[in-house]
Amino acid sequence: MLDEADRRILRCIQSNPDITMRELGDATGLSHSPSWRRLQRLKEGGVVGDKAYHIDPEKVGYEIRVLCFVRIAAHNRDRLQAFEDAVQRVPEILQCYSLSGDHDYVLHVVAKSVRNYEETVKNAIVELPNVQSISTSFTLKSVKDTRVIPV
Secondary structure (H helix, E strand, O other), X not given: OOOHHHHHHHHHHHHOOOOOHXXXXXXXXXXXXXXXXXXXXXXXXXXXXXXXXXXXXXXXXXXXXXXXXXEEOOOXXXXXXXXXHHHOOOOOEEEEEEOOOOOOEEEEEEEOOHHHHHHHHHHHHOOOOOEEEEEEEEOOOOOOOOOOOXX
Protein backbone atom coordinates (compact mmCIF):
# COMPACT_ATOMS: atom_id res chain seq x y z
CA MET A 1 0.00 0.00 0.00
CA LEU A 2 1.29 3.45 -0.89
CA ASP A 3 1.43 6.14 1.75
CA GLU A 4 1.60 9.89 1.16
CA ALA A 5 5.43 9.93 1.23
CA ASP A 6 5.48 7.28 -1.53
CA ARG A 7 3.02 9.36 -3.56
CA ARG A 8 5.21 12.47 -3.16
CA ILE A 9 8.18 10.47 -4.42
CA LEU A 10 6.21 9.20 -7.41
CA ARG A 11 4.99 12.69 -8.30
CA CYS A 12 8.56 14.05 -8.10
CA ILE A 13 10.22 11.37 -10.21
CA GLN A 14 7.49 11.58 -12.86
CA SER A 15 7.98 15.31 -13.29
CA ASN A 16 11.79 15.13 -13.02
CA PRO A 17 13.23 11.67 -13.77
CA ASP A 18 16.81 12.96 -13.44
CA ILE A 19 16.30 14.23 -9.89
CA THR A 20 19.11 13.45 -7.45
CA MET A 21 18.41 11.71 -4.15
CA ARG A 22 19.26 14.90 -2.30
CA GLU A 23 16.80 16.90 -4.43
CA LEU A 24 14.19 14.16 -4.01
CA GLY A 25 14.61 14.28 -0.25
CA ASP A 26 14.28 18.07 -0.23
CA ALA A 27 11.20 17.97 -2.47
CA THR A 28 9.44 15.27 -0.42
CA GLY A 29 10.44 16.37 3.06
CA LEU A 30 12.48 13.21 3.64
CA SER A 31 16.21 12.86 4.05
CA HIS A 32 18.42 11.23 1.42
CA SER A 33 18.48 7.71 2.93
CA PRO A 34 14.73 7.25 3.49
CA SER A 35 14.05 8.62 -0.01
CA TRP A 36 16.49 6.13 -1.51
CA ARG A 37 15.09 3.19 0.51
CA ARG A 38 11.50 4.05 -0.43
CA LEU A 39 12.41 4.42 -4.10
CA GLN A 40 14.21 1.06 -4.04
CA ARG A 41 11.14 -0.56 -2.43
CA LEU A 42 8.91 0.98 -5.12
CA LYS A 43 11.24 -0.37 -7.83
CA GLU A 44 11.39 -3.85 -6.25
CA GLY A 45 7.60 -3.88 -5.98
CA GLY A 46 7.23 -3.07 -9.68
CA VAL A 47 5.56 0.29 -9.00
CA VAL A 48 8.48 2.10 -10.68
CA GLY A 49 10.15 0.75 -13.79
CA ASP A 50 13.41 1.58 -15.45
CA LYS A 51 14.11 5.20 -16.29
CA ALA A 52 13.70 5.94 -19.98
CA TYR A 53 13.69 9.02 -22.17
CA HIS A 54 10.71 9.88 -24.36
CA ILE A 55 11.67 10.12 -28.03
CA ASP A 56 9.39 12.06 -30.37
CA PRO A 57 8.61 9.61 -33.22
CA GLU A 58 8.22 12.41 -35.77
CA LYS A 59 11.67 13.83 -34.97
CA VAL A 60 13.24 10.46 -35.87
CA GLY A 61 11.24 9.94 -39.06
CA TYR A 62 8.08 8.15 -37.91
CA GLU A 63 5.44 10.60 -39.09
CA ILE A 64 2.50 8.19 -39.11
CA ARG A 65 0.80 6.81 -36.00
CA VAL A 66 -1.75 4.09 -36.54
CA LEU A 67 -4.25 2.24 -34.39
CA CYS A 68 -4.62 -1.24 -35.81
CA PHE A 69 -7.60 -3.20 -34.48
CA VAL A 70 -7.15 -6.96 -34.69
CA ARG A 71 -9.60 -9.85 -34.58
CA ILE A 72 -8.23 -13.26 -33.73
CA ALA A 73 -9.48 -16.35 -35.59
CA ALA A 74 -9.58 -18.82 -32.70
CA HIS A 75 -9.71 -17.97 -29.03
CA ASN A 76 -7.70 -20.49 -27.12
CA ARG A 77 -4.86 -19.86 -24.70
CA ASP A 78 -2.03 -21.14 -26.90
CA ARG A 79 -3.08 -19.17 -29.97
CA LEU A 80 -3.60 -15.96 -28.03
CA GLN A 81 -0.21 -16.40 -26.37
CA ALA A 82 1.43 -17.05 -29.74
CA PHE A 83 -0.04 -13.78 -31.06
CA GLU A 84 1.10 -11.84 -27.98
CA ASP A 85 4.60 -13.32 -28.17
CA ALA A 86 4.91 -12.47 -31.88
CA VAL A 87 3.80 -8.87 -31.30
CA GLN A 88 6.87 -8.41 -29.07
CA ARG A 89 9.13 -9.01 -32.08
CA VAL A 90 7.68 -6.27 -34.33
CA PRO A 91 9.56 -3.04 -33.51
CA GLU A 92 7.01 -0.78 -35.20
CA ILE A 93 4.34 -1.96 -32.74
CA LEU A 94 4.85 0.30 -29.73
CA GLN A 95 1.89 -0.88 -27.67
CA CYS A 96 -0.58 -3.75 -27.75
CA TYR A 97 -3.71 -3.96 -25.64
CA SER A 98 -6.13 -6.84 -25.27
CA LEU A 99 -9.70 -5.56 -25.66
CA SER A 100 -13.26 -6.41 -24.85
CA GLY A 101 -15.88 -5.75 -27.51
CA ASP A 102 -15.72 -6.10 -31.29
CA HIS A 103 -11.94 -6.48 -31.57
CA ASP A 104 -9.53 -8.63 -29.62
CA TYR A 105 -6.48 -6.34 -29.67
CA VAL A 106 -5.47 -2.83 -30.59
CA LEU A 107 -1.92 -2.13 -31.73
CA HIS A 108 -0.27 1.30 -31.64
CA VAL A 109 2.00 1.28 -34.67
CA VAL A 110 4.44 3.87 -35.99
CA ALA A 111 5.49 4.21 -39.62
CA LYS A 112 7.64 6.54 -41.68
CA SER A 113 4.97 6.84 -44.38
CA VAL A 114 1.71 5.29 -45.52
CA ARG A 115 3.68 3.01 -47.84
CA ASN A 116 5.93 2.02 -44.93
CA TYR A 117 2.84 1.15 -42.87
CA GLU A 118 1.52 -0.93 -45.79
CA GLU A 119 4.81 -2.86 -45.80
CA THR A 120 4.56 -3.40 -42.04
CA VAL A 121 1.03 -4.75 -42.50
CA LYS A 122 2.02 -7.07 -45.36
CA ASN A 123 5.29 -8.27 -43.86
CA ALA A 124 4.52 -8.37 -40.15
CA ILE A 125 0.99 -7.70 -38.92
CA VAL A 126 -0.96 -10.06 -41.18
CA GLU A 127 1.77 -12.63 -40.56
CA LEU A 128 1.14 -12.58 -36.81
CA PRO A 129 -0.28 -15.92 -35.62
CA ASN A 130 -4.05 -16.40 -35.73
CA VAL A 131 -4.98 -13.00 -37.24
CA GLN A 132 -8.45 -13.14 -38.76
CA SER A 133 -8.83 -9.48 -39.72
CA ILE A 134 -7.39 -6.04 -39.11
CA SER A 135 -8.95 -2.59 -39.23
CA THR A 136 -6.74 0.48 -39.42
CA SER A 137 -7.30 4.03 -38.21
CA PHE A 138 -4.65 6.65 -38.97
CA THR A 139 -4.29 9.28 -36.28
CA LEU A 140 -4.57 12.89 -37.43
CA LYS A 141 -2.99 14.65 -34.48
CA SER A 142 -2.00 13.97 -30.91
CA VAL A 143 -4.33 15.74 -28.50
CA LYS A 144 -2.84 14.28 -25.32
CA ASP A 145 0.12 11.94 -24.96
CA THR A 146 1.29 11.42 -21.40
CA ARG A 147 2.71 8.69 -19.21
CA VAL A 148 2.16 10.68 -16.02
CA ILE A 149 -0.02 8.71 -13.59
CA PRO A 150 -2.13 10.89 -11.24
CA VAL A 151 -0.87 9.67 -7.85
